[in-house]
Amino acid sequence: MKHSLVNLDMERTLWAQNIEHIAGVDEAGRGPLAGPVVAAAVIFPKEFIMDGVDDSKKLSARKREELFIMISQQAMSVGVGIIDHKVIDRINILQATHLAMRRALENLAIKPDYVLIDGNSFNHDTLRFQNIIGGDAKSFTIAAASIIAKVTRDRLMCELDAYFPQYGFAKHKGYGTRQHIEAIRTYGICEIHRKSFHPSILQGELLS
DSSP states (O other), X not given: OOOOSSBSHHHHHXXXXXXXXXXXXXXXXXXXXXXXXXXXXXXXXXXXXOTTOOOGGGSOHHHHHHHHHHXXXXXXXXXXXXXXXXXXXXXXXXXXHHHXXXXXXXXXXXXXSEEEEESSOXXXXXXXXXXXXXXXXXXXXXXXXXXXXXXXXXXXXXXXXXXXXXXXXXXXXXXXOHHHHHHHHHHOOOTXXXXXXXXXXXXXXXXX
Protein backbone atom coordinates (compact mmCIF):
# COMPACT_ATOMS: atom_id res chain seq x y z
CA MET A 1 0.00 0.00 0.00
CA LYS A 2 1.23 3.50 -0.83
CA HIS A 3 1.80 5.89 1.99
CA SER A 4 -0.46 8.79 2.80
CA LEU A 5 0.62 12.31 1.88
CA VAL A 6 0.92 12.93 5.63
CA ASN A 7 2.75 10.58 7.98
CA LEU A 8 2.69 8.89 11.36
CA ASP A 9 5.76 10.58 12.87
CA MET A 10 3.79 12.26 15.67
CA GLU A 11 1.79 9.16 16.40
CA ARG A 12 4.91 6.95 16.44
CA THR A 13 6.55 9.24 18.99
CA LEU A 14 3.59 8.65 21.29
CA TRP A 15 3.36 4.92 20.58
CA ALA A 16 7.02 4.63 21.57
CA GLN A 17 5.96 5.96 24.99
CA ASN A 18 3.37 3.15 25.30
CA ILE A 19 0.51 5.55 24.54
CA GLU A 20 -1.86 3.33 22.57
CA HIS A 21 -5.13 5.05 21.60
CA ILE A 22 -4.34 8.35 19.89
CA ALA A 23 -7.21 10.53 18.72
CA GLY A 24 -6.77 13.09 15.97
CA VAL A 25 -9.18 16.03 16.07
CA ASP A 26 -10.05 18.71 13.53
CA GLU A 27 -12.96 20.96 12.64
CA ALA A 28 -14.78 22.31 9.60
CA GLY A 29 -16.85 25.44 9.46
CA ARG A 30 -15.16 28.11 11.55
CA GLY A 31 -15.20 30.63 8.72
CA PRO A 32 -18.65 30.38 7.09
CA LEU A 33 -21.44 32.90 7.54
CA ALA A 34 -24.09 30.22 8.00
CA GLY A 35 -24.61 26.74 9.36
CA PRO A 36 -22.90 24.73 12.09
CA VAL A 37 -19.30 24.17 13.03
CA VAL A 38 -18.44 20.45 12.95
CA ALA A 39 -15.55 18.64 14.62
CA ALA A 40 -14.42 15.05 14.27
CA ALA A 41 -12.21 12.77 16.35
CA VAL A 42 -10.67 9.59 14.92
CA ILE A 43 -8.70 6.72 16.47
CA PHE A 44 -6.89 4.17 14.30
CA PRO A 45 -5.13 0.93 15.14
CA LYS A 46 -1.39 1.25 15.80
CA GLU A 47 0.67 1.75 12.63
CA PHE A 48 -2.43 1.94 10.42
CA ILE A 49 -2.15 4.34 7.48
CA MET A 50 -4.31 4.87 4.40
CA ASP A 51 -3.28 5.98 0.93
CA GLY A 52 -4.46 9.44 -0.11
CA VAL A 53 -5.36 10.88 3.28
CA ASP A 54 -4.36 14.54 3.48
CA ASP A 55 -5.61 17.89 4.76
CA SER A 56 -9.23 17.92 3.55
CA LYS A 57 -8.77 21.34 1.93
CA LYS A 58 -6.25 19.82 -0.49
CA LEU A 59 -8.61 17.08 -1.69
CA SER A 60 -11.43 17.14 -4.22
CA ALA A 61 -14.98 16.65 -2.98
CA ARG A 62 -15.09 13.26 -4.68
CA LYS A 63 -11.86 12.10 -3.04
CA ARG A 64 -13.05 13.30 0.36
CA GLU A 65 -16.24 11.29 -0.03
CA GLU A 66 -14.27 8.16 -0.95
CA LEU A 67 -11.92 8.56 1.99
CA PHE A 68 -14.79 9.35 4.37
CA ILE A 69 -16.23 5.89 3.72
CA MET A 70 -12.86 4.17 4.07
CA ILE A 71 -11.98 6.00 7.28
CA SER A 72 -15.39 5.29 8.79
CA GLN A 73 -15.00 1.60 8.00
CA GLN A 74 -11.40 1.11 9.10
CA ALA A 75 -10.96 3.41 12.10
CA MET A 76 -11.30 1.91 15.55
CA SER A 77 -13.65 4.74 16.47
CA VAL A 78 -15.00 7.96 14.96
CA GLY A 79 -16.75 10.70 16.95
CA VAL A 80 -18.46 13.82 15.61
CA GLY A 81 -19.55 17.01 17.37
CA ILE A 82 -21.93 19.52 15.77
CA ILE A 83 -22.63 22.99 17.18
CA ASP A 84 -25.35 24.99 15.46
CA HIS A 85 -25.53 28.66 14.49
CA LYS A 86 -27.53 29.62 17.59
CA VAL A 87 -24.83 28.42 19.96
CA ILE A 88 -22.14 30.01 17.78
CA ASP A 89 -23.88 33.37 18.15
CA ARG A 90 -24.29 32.90 21.88
CA ILE A 91 -20.76 31.84 22.86
CA ASN A 92 -18.67 32.94 19.79
CA ILE A 93 -17.14 30.82 17.07
CA LEU A 94 -13.90 29.96 18.89
CA GLN A 95 -15.70 28.62 21.95
CA ALA A 96 -18.21 26.83 19.74
CA THR A 97 -15.34 25.16 17.88
CA HIS A 98 -13.80 23.96 21.13
CA LEU A 99 -17.20 22.68 22.28
CA ALA A 100 -17.62 20.75 19.02
CA MET A 101 -14.20 19.20 19.54
CA ARG A 102 -15.01 18.15 23.09
CA ARG A 103 -18.28 16.61 21.92
CA ALA A 104 -16.49 14.73 19.16
CA LEU A 105 -14.14 13.26 21.77
CA GLU A 106 -17.08 12.37 24.03
CA ASN A 107 -18.71 10.56 21.12
CA LEU A 108 -15.78 8.22 20.59
CA ALA A 109 -16.51 4.62 21.56
CA ILE A 110 -12.94 4.34 22.90
CA LYS A 111 -11.51 6.79 25.42
CA PRO A 112 -8.29 8.17 23.93
CA ASP A 113 -5.02 8.01 25.83
CA TYR A 114 -3.78 11.11 24.04
CA VAL A 115 -5.28 13.71 21.68
CA LEU A 116 -3.64 15.52 18.76
CA ILE A 117 -5.61 18.64 17.79
CA ASP A 118 -5.30 20.90 14.79
CA GLY A 119 -4.87 24.47 16.03
CA ASN A 120 -3.28 26.29 18.94
CA SER A 121 -5.90 26.99 21.60
CA PHE A 122 -7.83 23.83 22.53
CA ASN A 123 -7.83 22.76 26.16
CA HIS A 124 -9.18 19.70 27.96
CA ASP A 125 -9.58 19.15 31.69
CA THR A 126 -8.99 15.40 31.80
CA LEU A 127 -7.35 14.18 28.58
CA ARG A 128 -3.70 14.59 27.68
CA PHE A 129 -3.44 16.59 24.48
CA GLN A 130 -1.22 18.53 22.12
CA ASN A 131 -2.22 21.47 19.93
CA ILE A 132 -0.51 21.42 16.53
CA ILE A 133 -0.67 24.40 14.19
CA GLY A 134 -1.26 23.07 10.69
CA GLY A 135 -1.78 19.63 12.18
CA ASP A 136 -3.97 18.44 9.31
CA ALA A 137 -0.89 18.61 7.07
CA LYS A 138 1.45 17.00 9.64
CA SER A 139 -0.46 14.17 11.31
CA PHE A 140 -2.22 11.33 9.52
CA THR A 141 -4.79 10.99 12.31
CA ILE A 142 -5.64 14.70 12.31
CA ALA A 143 -5.88 14.70 8.50
CA ALA A 144 -8.35 11.82 8.67
CA ALA A 145 -10.41 13.78 11.22
CA SER A 146 -10.38 16.80 8.92
CA ILE A 147 -11.95 14.68 6.17
CA ILE A 148 -14.68 13.33 8.46
CA ALA A 149 -15.50 16.83 9.72
CA LYS A 150 -15.51 18.41 6.25
CA VAL A 151 -17.68 15.76 4.58
CA THR A 152 -20.11 15.69 7.51
CA ARG A 153 -20.55 19.46 7.37
CA ASP A 154 -20.79 19.60 3.57
CA ARG A 155 -23.56 16.99 3.66
CA LEU A 156 -25.44 18.99 6.28
CA MET A 157 -25.18 22.15 4.19
CA CYS A 158 -26.49 20.31 1.12
CA GLU A 159 -29.47 19.15 3.17
CA LEU A 160 -30.09 22.71 4.38
CA ASP A 161 -29.94 23.95 0.79
CA ALA A 162 -33.27 22.22 0.16
CA TYR A 163 -34.90 24.46 2.78
CA PHE A 164 -33.18 27.69 1.69
CA PRO A 165 -32.47 27.20 -2.04
CA GLN A 166 -32.08 30.88 -2.86
CA TYR A 167 -28.76 31.11 -0.99
CA GLY A 168 -26.81 28.39 -2.80
CA PHE A 169 -25.64 26.56 0.32
CA ALA A 170 -25.04 23.32 -1.63
CA LYS A 171 -22.44 25.15 -3.71
CA HIS A 172 -20.57 27.40 -1.26
CA LYS A 173 -21.46 25.61 2.01
CA GLY A 174 -22.16 28.90 3.76
CA TYR A 175 -18.82 30.60 3.10
CA GLY A 176 -18.70 34.29 2.22
CA THR A 177 -18.53 34.01 -1.55
CA ARG A 178 -19.73 36.82 -3.77
CA GLN A 179 -22.75 34.73 -4.74
CA HIS A 180 -23.66 34.17 -1.09
CA ILE A 181 -23.25 37.80 -0.08
CA GLU A 182 -25.31 38.99 -3.04
CA ALA A 183 -28.05 36.53 -2.04
CA ILE A 184 -28.03 37.94 1.49
CA ARG A 185 -28.37 41.47 0.10
CA THR A 186 -31.27 40.33 -2.07
CA TYR A 187 -33.17 38.11 0.38
CA GLY A 188 -31.84 39.12 3.78
CA ILE A 189 -30.49 36.57 6.22
CA CYS A 190 -32.25 33.28 6.92
CA GLU A 191 -32.68 31.16 10.00
CA ILE A 192 -29.30 29.41 9.79
CA HIS A 193 -27.14 32.49 9.25
CA ARG A 194 -24.80 33.38 12.09
CA LYS A 195 -26.32 36.64 13.22
CA SER A 196 -23.15 37.81 14.92
CA PHE A 197 -21.42 37.79 11.50
CA HIS A 198 -24.17 39.82 9.81
CA PRO A 199 -23.03 43.47 10.23
CA SER A 200 -19.72 42.97 8.43
CA ILE A 201 -21.53 41.42 5.47
CA LEU A 202 -23.78 44.42 4.96
CA GLN A 203 -20.82 46.79 5.21
CA GLY A 204 -19.16 44.94 2.35
CA GLU A 205 -16.02 44.14 4.31
CA LEU A 206 -16.01 40.54 3.13
CA LEU A 207 -15.93 41.58 -0.52
CA SER A 208 -12.70 43.54 -0.24
